[in-house]
Amino acid sequence: MRRMMAKKGSDRMVVVSMQAVVALLCVVAAYIEICDAAAVVDVYRMIQYDFQGTPFGSRRAVVNHHASSGLSVPGSDLSRTIVILPIDKVNVTLLNEYLQSRKMLGGLLLILPRNFENGGKSSGESDSEDSDGDQPADVAALEQWLIHNNIPYPVYFAYSDERIDSVLKDVQLNDAAGRPATASTGGYKLVVPVSDAKKVPSASYTNIQGWLWGLKGDGDIAGLPTIAIVASYDTFGAAPALAVGSDSNGSGVVALLELARLFSRLYANSKTRAPYNLLFGLTSGGPFNYNGTARWLRGFDQRVRENIDYALCLNSIGDADNLRMHVSKPPENPFIKQIYDNIADVARDVGVTVEIKHKKINISNSRVAWEHEQFSRHRITAATLSGLETAPSFLDRVGGIADRRYSANDTVVARNIKIVAESLAKHIYGLEGKNIEVFADGSSLAVSPPYVKLWLDLLSRTPRVAPFLGKNAPIIAAIQKELAVHTKDVSLQHDNLDGTFLFYDTIKAQLSIYQVASVTFDLFIMLAVGSYLGILFLVLVITTKGFDDLVGAFRRPPSRKLKGN
Amino acid sequence: MTLFHFFNCAALTFGPHAVYYQATPLSEYDTVGSCIRAALVYLGTTLIKLVCLATFLHGTESEGFDFTQEILKALIGFLDVAGLYFALTQLTYRNISQTHKFQAIGLGWAFADSLVHRLAPLWVGARGLEFTWDYLLKGLESNANLVFTVCLAALGSLMWLRKNKPATLVPIIYASAGLVATMPSITSYLRKGLHWDFSKVVGFELAASLAMAFVTWRLFSACQRPS
Incomplete structure (x- = not known):
């Protein structure tokens, strides 16, 4: 131009x-956008939320700091440094001490190992001697610490790859050599160019339900007793974009979908339709005291609610060898006893013990540890079938970052589905005590391992933290569609989470890693360039005008006058 | 801090031109006008070169060194010589000695070249957080380029303006001029054909520019003597 x-x-x-x-x-x-970073990597921001007005989680999002490899690197100003830590090397006690002493940190970048999806176990080689088995527990402990603290600096998670590894190695070498990255020495600079996190205006959640209508007698179908199969499908974790919750509660969702599929085949034929309605409910808000379940139940017509014979909640049934049935009514209660005997009988046949665990509800406490407690509050007989031995504490075991695909075992899930399906069939067809296998392996009604695997895979890829899902999330549509294939009258119920929880956005970002020069270096360059230009000037003056003129050049005004005269 | 780096690189890239103007007698004879004319001629030449490149070269999607393409590029690069010829012989300047004329034209030419080719990348790149040596090296390259341009202008003025030069020197003058004019192709070959490091290429350019400056100076003073 x-x-x-x-x-x-x-x-x-x-x-x-x-x-x-x-x-x-x-x-x-x-x-012009300047983007010439040495590496740009996807990072996942830690959760930031307010619970009952108290701030929790990581309260900041913006990072623009030098990198360091530890909390105790001599000479580095940690308040202006982002510390990179591989997640299996994190010392929670140390972090906690640091936080409690109110010392500031520029930020924390936690590196997830490359084989994190496999739990560091089944990577094929035996290179994981320091991470065998106990690593997920450590991560879970770290996660609980992160979730339940107010952390005043940004915390990000990233998957390890070649670039991050090489940067980390460089940073470690520099730190070990006593040359931590600061403004005066240069080094690696980590930048996450986001604006500060804003509140998620309305944290919505979605409940999904579908019906299998029982055989009409004389009266209308709504009058039939109903058995509800319920699983909560959403998750909560230290990083919302990583909280896929394969076991808690992906396994329950898969089991529910497979049960819907199996019973839909029986209910398709009027000869095999039982005099029971089956209600399948996928509830949201599970981590938040089963908030969604409560709303879901409240949304039912009084008559429908009263017709619910019992509700069976499925929770974390993908890992444990043995099952527990958690109830809030005493185990001697005949209804409870019936459900328990039913399941335990079937389980015994496949070599699984089912233990009954009783935990009373404290109405005055807002904490709801199990989904069935919401039913019990509405005086509906209910139980939770779970692999967990005891009631999890608040925001624990709700599908955190450590709960990944490897934590749900396909065969265990399939086996548990079969136990539930078989016991349910015995109950609704009145086959108790008879040695009939309805869902025998190899028959057309057998539990389908590929189906289980497929859905577990999908759920293990999909973070499902309710406030960040929105109403139109693909996973909700997918579950709804799947349920609609097998059941009737599928409907969605949207609602907003109550105000006790408040969430902040920015759950994903991009981290740019720059290699920056120090101010000292820039000064040195300036001196070098300046002296080069100066010498050039002198040389040119001397060669073209002679030395006398050089002297004259510094006394130009008088020499001009002389010339003028 | 990075703006600091930008200023450092800019000083290295454009400083020598200003120093050259200030330190040599060019400033005393007020040759800014000649420099600007040369710069305008440069801009025109570059436009024609662009049109030619766009017409005769097909898009270089490959990074490799394509021989025929490079020959074509070198031929089009000779348009620079034509432009210099135009600036040296066709334009009229207020009475300015031949020695200063070629310097002014070379300086204006090189400055325009630096401005067009280096300022925008410098502004975009050197302000970034990421530190690379590239922009400092490009600054050095600009220095070499200044020397080359002044050499070419000097040789051009010998070829076209000086009538009574020793006949024995004529082929040497033409050979040197040809060498300087093909320098962009040579560096391009080093970079793409031999895959030299950018730092090595710049080092070569600096060394070559010094050598050419020496040769040109010898030739120029040899031609000066008889007159």
Whole structure:
């Protein structure tokens, strides 16, 4: 453009248009996105939430700091440093001490190992001697610490890859050599260019339900007793974008979908339709005291609610060898006893023991540890079938970052589905005590391992933290569609989480890693360039005008006068 | 801090031109006008070169060194010589000695070249957080380029303006001029054909520019003597 201008006519025109071009260039220059980082990696921000008005989680999002490899690197100003830690090397006690002593940290970048999806176990080689088995527990402990503290600095998670590994290695070497990265020495600089996190305006959640209507007698189908199969499908974890919750409660969701599929085949034929309605409910808000379950139950017609014979909640049934049935009514209660005997009988046949665990509800306490407690509060007989031995504490075992695909075992899930399906069938067809296998392996009604695997895979890829899912999340649509294939009258119920929880956005970002020069280096370059230009000036003056003129150049005004005279 | 680096690189890239103007007698004879004319001629030449490149070269999607393409590029690069010829012989300047004329034209030419080719990348790149040596090296390259341009202008003025030069020197003058004019192709070959490091290429350019400056100086003073 400049060249075209230059060729054009009058000088005035040229000057004016040149000014315009320069102005344009300035505007363009100011808007050019500078992105020449050594590495750009996806990072997942830690959860930030308010619970009953108290702030929890990581309270900041913006990172623009030098990198360091530990909390105790001599000479580095940690308040202006982001510490990179591989997650299996994190010392929670140390972090806690640091936090309690109110010392500031520029940020924390936690590196998840490359084989994190496999739990560091089944990676094939035996290279994981320091991470065998106990690593997920450590991560879970770290996660609980992160979730239940108010952390005043940004915390990010990233998956390890070649670039991050090489950067970390460099940083460790520099730190070990006593050259921590600061403004005066240069080094690696980590930048996450996001604005500070904003509140998620309305944290919505979605309950999904579907019916299998029982055989009509004389009366209407709504009058039939109903058995509800319930599983909560959403998760909560230290990083919302990583909380896929394969075991808690992906396994329950898979089991529910497979049960819906199996019973839909029986209910498709009026000869095999039982005099029971089956209600399948996928509830949201599970981590938040089963908030969604409570709303879901409240949304039912009084008559429908009263017709619920019992509700069976499925929770974390993907890992444990033996099952527990958690109830809030005493185990001697005949209804409870019936459900328990039913399941335990079937389980015994496949070599699984089912233990009954009784935990009373404390109505005055807002904490709801199990989903069935919400049913019990509505005086509906209910039990939770789970692999967990005791009631988890608040926001624990709700599908955190350590709960990944490897934590749900396909065969265990399939086996548990079979136990539930068989016991349910015995109950609704009145086959108790008879040695009939309805869902025998190899028959057309057998539990389908590929189906289980497929859904576990999908759920293990999909973070499901309710406030960040939104109403139109693909996973909700997928579950709804799947349920609609097998059951009737599928409907969604949208609602907003109550105000005790408040969430903040920015759960994913991009981290740019720059290698920056230090101020000292820049000063040195300035001196070098300056002296180069100075020497050049001297040499040119001496060679072209001679040494006398050089001296004269420093006394120019008098020498000019002399010439003028 | 990175703006600091930008200023450092800019000083290295454009400083020598200013120093050259200030330190040599060019400033005393007020040759800014000649420099600007040369710069304008440069802009025109570059436009024609661009049109030619766009017409005769097909898009270089490959990074490799394509021989025929490079020959074509070198031929088009000779348009620079034509432009210099135009600036040296066709334009009229207020009475300015031949020695200063070629310097002014070479300086204006090199400055325009630096401005067009280096300012925008410098502004975009050197302000970034990531530190690379590239922009400092490009600044050094600009220095070499200044020397080359002034050499070419000097040799051009010998070829076209000086009538009574020793006949024995004529082929040497032409050979040197040809060498300087093909320098962009040579560096391009080093970079793409031999895959030299950028730092090595710049080092070569600096060494070559010094050598050419020496040769040109010898030739120029040899031609000066008889007159």
